[in-house]
Amino acid sequence: MQQLPQERLTTAIIAVTRLERAMKLTVEYTKQRHVFGKPLFARQNTRFELAECATLQWVCCTFVDDCIASHLEGGLDVTTAALAKHWASDPACLGVDRCLQRSGGDGDMKELDARSL
Template identity: 40%
Template sequence: ENLLGEEGKGFAYLMQELPQERLSIGIMAMAASQTVLQQTIDYVKERKAFGKPIATFQNTQFKLAELDTELTSAQVFMDRCLELLVDGELDTVTASKAKLLGSELQCRIVDECVQLHGGYGFMWEYPVARAFADSRVQRIYGGTSEVMKLIIGRSLIAD
């Protein structure tokens, strides 16, 4: 009497919503990446080494530029995927690409941000330490990165 949908169709219902779930994970990864990147930019402007802010060091600027460029590029793809979802055209392969890209990029960005924080990156008082721990699960739920690669790879060799 409390059945939602048709009996025996639960898995099919779940599978129909996987593209939206995977896109959601990708979008959440982008938001988390943007947050930790901005926190890191603020941090390197204040943190000093050798008498000057580490933001003035060429390596720091290069790393930040790389991360921001990757994040901007990925955001464009996420925006396109969101348009496809709204239009009812987001397919499993494209959603898998969004999830793979977003979650893997989040882990790379957070890892680099921990590095830019130095020893403070491992102190729970700094948000980047928590972001590092939180980012790891992104590559697992909603389908592991390996599963996403399998879905994408199979689509490339399908006849």
């Protein structure tokens, strides 16, 4: 039970890094993939979705960074660690799913990096 805050924090960190990876891959993909003569990245809906995902990423990352600092100082309590795990995991799954949707059918192909999300 003494390691519970650290374990929950580790889960939150994994969630945030998966969302960061999904964002990186999605931005690269949408800049390269052209539809109707324009890159997906240039389309308003794509940029709106990426902005939503970036917001989730930023909020999660900021909260988790604060928890990491608190943990390094020995002050991360069980409740805050549980909040970090919950807050980072759910939005990260939502963000990764939204990023995957930007890839369309390509997101289901094993040949693409989306499989590592």
